Amino acid sequence: MNRHHQTFEIIKRNPRSPRRLAKIITSHGPVLTPIFMPPGTKASVKAIGPDDLEKIGAEIVLVNTFHLFLKPGLSLIKKAGGIHQFMGWPKPILSDSGGFQIWSLAQAKRGNKNLVKITEEKALFKSPLDGSYYGLSPEESVEFQFKIGSDIIMALDECLADKIDYQSARLSLERTQRWLVRSQNKFLELKRKNKDQSYQPLFFAILQGGRFKDLRKKGLEFIKKLGGIDGLALGGETIGYQMKTTLQLIKELRKDLPPDLPLYTMGLGASPKDILDITAGGIDMFDCVNPCRLARHGQLYQGKFVYKNKKITIQSETKDGLIHILNAKYKNDFNPVDRDCDCYTCQNFSRAYLRHLYQLKEPLYLRLASIHNLRYIFRLIHLIRETT
């Protein structure tokens, strides 16, 4: 094994909070943190091209092992020359391992029949696409991620519901730990065999443990003892289920968290407020389908970022910080969605026009709305970085 190279550099620490400005070094270039990672689940960020993503300020996108494993499959992506080539995105890519999607599929019972069975060896599941049965082991997940050329590879975990009982959470955490060791062994094996020196993927562990602090701490100790990881993710339904609990958990883990690794909260970043809170808690990376999903459903971020007394606040004209574009009051509103926003949508189109497109289900709406919501998030992130 090569000597572990520096993949995370802290550039600046905020004197008033655990917030920090840092850089992750990947084979496809650096990523500044804090960073929001737009979800390109099925090898496409919904309604947004790579050209739009670059303009919005995206530095890394997330893809999903579970979805891509089923379709188009490893062989096709390999033949395409890897995931970057396949989807036309030349910058870094993080691949999720599939743990969350398998958990999510397990919640969706058809009748009394479970679509997912998890054994010690692997997760077994019925494909929502074609009804066939598939298996995904920690080794297979890591191999998939490695062979598609992902820049950041996540260990396969057993994702947990927030409401799970203590005993089940403890047993599951132990399985996640065994799966982490197997994931890492596979990663190290592939790294040894890898002949392409230009491809140096990073390997992240996922910490589970449900809502139980002592299990989270136990899991954290295990990961720290294991070593050899490039980043640590907090996973499970609990993370983001209730933001108050999530922030409390981050705070309590804080002093035990490895100080020299990027910290990633999985699935967080639904609202600008959440992003302010998690970055203030020292989180470096996050992803969420919400900015794009809200956009597609007619909900557009609005609100002025105000930096005052070393604090960022958001002053929106609406209670929830969202323009609900179908609302009749926007019918004759020729203002941009957000007056401060420099995105293509706000620079060229009015609320009235977006409402018109949304009402008539014009496909252009999806692109314009997604561009705005994503750019809004990136503008906030840039301000967070500047004021760290």
Next chain:
Amino acid sequence: MNRHHQTFEIIKRNPRSPRRLAKIITSHGPVLTPIFMPPGTKASVKAIGPDDLEKIGAEIVLVNTFHLFLKPGLSLIKKAGGIHQFMGWPKPILSDSGGFQIWSLAQAKRGNKNLVKITEEKALFKSPLDGSYYGLSPEESVEFQFKIGSDIIMALDECLADKIDYQSARLSLERTQRWLVRSQNKFLELKRKNKDQSYQPLFFAILQGGRFKDLRKKGLEFIKKLGGIDGLALGGETIGYQMKTTLQLIKELRKDLPPDLPLYTMGLGASPKDILDITAGGIDMFDCVNPCRLARHGQLYQGKFVYKNKKITIQSETKDGLIHILNAKYKNDFNPVDRDCDCYTCQNFSRAYLRHLYQLKEPLYLRLASIHNLRYIFRLIHLIRETT
């Protein structure tokens, strides 16, 4: 009335055919012809932003009085500052008058109930959007087009089915002629009252007459005698219903067509072949939903343009000149849709990737496919212009 200004300049005539290179002068800049006008029916070219349109080479887009009259309506577009401002498209816009859409709605009977009634005064129709009854007179159509700030205003016509009998076609043609006079009177009245010198819309007549040559010639004589028009459109289901008949009709009308006006075949341009044929027949302007519609349904233009012996031919790897992207043979095809194409899609994505997006109904597919099909048409048009 102002002295009629020059709005059409012929730059070059092809020595071997009626084909020509020309320029239409509008209030929002010049348009070179031959030109394809992408349909932005409801104030948006489907799945394509104005930024994409500019890159594709679009010089003018078409909007629809019928659709925009119903939604969002005149008052909103006026408040937006006009149709260009509303849809964020700064270049020329041609507005269709509604004749074709009313005819099209009339074909779609619900039970035995006609949704459209045409009287001498106006067309009466039931809105497909909200079921309310609306009326559209020649004056109202022209006023709508003028007040939204369209650069090219079409007279309201009574559109005819190809199979119509001679007597009905003759009576209808006479109505279309009376409606043309009323459309023109309204146009001239609005022009006289117009105080904005920077806005000088053009006025086009639509020639009907069904499939009957003598009626078409009669209609043509009427229009020429009337005078004061900036362009002539060939309308009715017959135009494009069968390309052979259409081209024959154009040929037979040829010597009587006004030589100094732009000629527009409405709804033509479904295939590259059609565009080669109609431009060879001396047609300057055309619009068609097909390039975008085919794209959305997984059919992408492919074929090398070959200019040899002063003739353009297209050499496609498929019989119909289309890549049917769902076809299994493209699953592992990492070529661009068309190797010669300089569009964003062909420069960055493979057939395999487009197939993947199409299969999974990823919204990005619509944009990438539409960009390619439109750019393909514009590349052909540029070659036609260069070789005239």
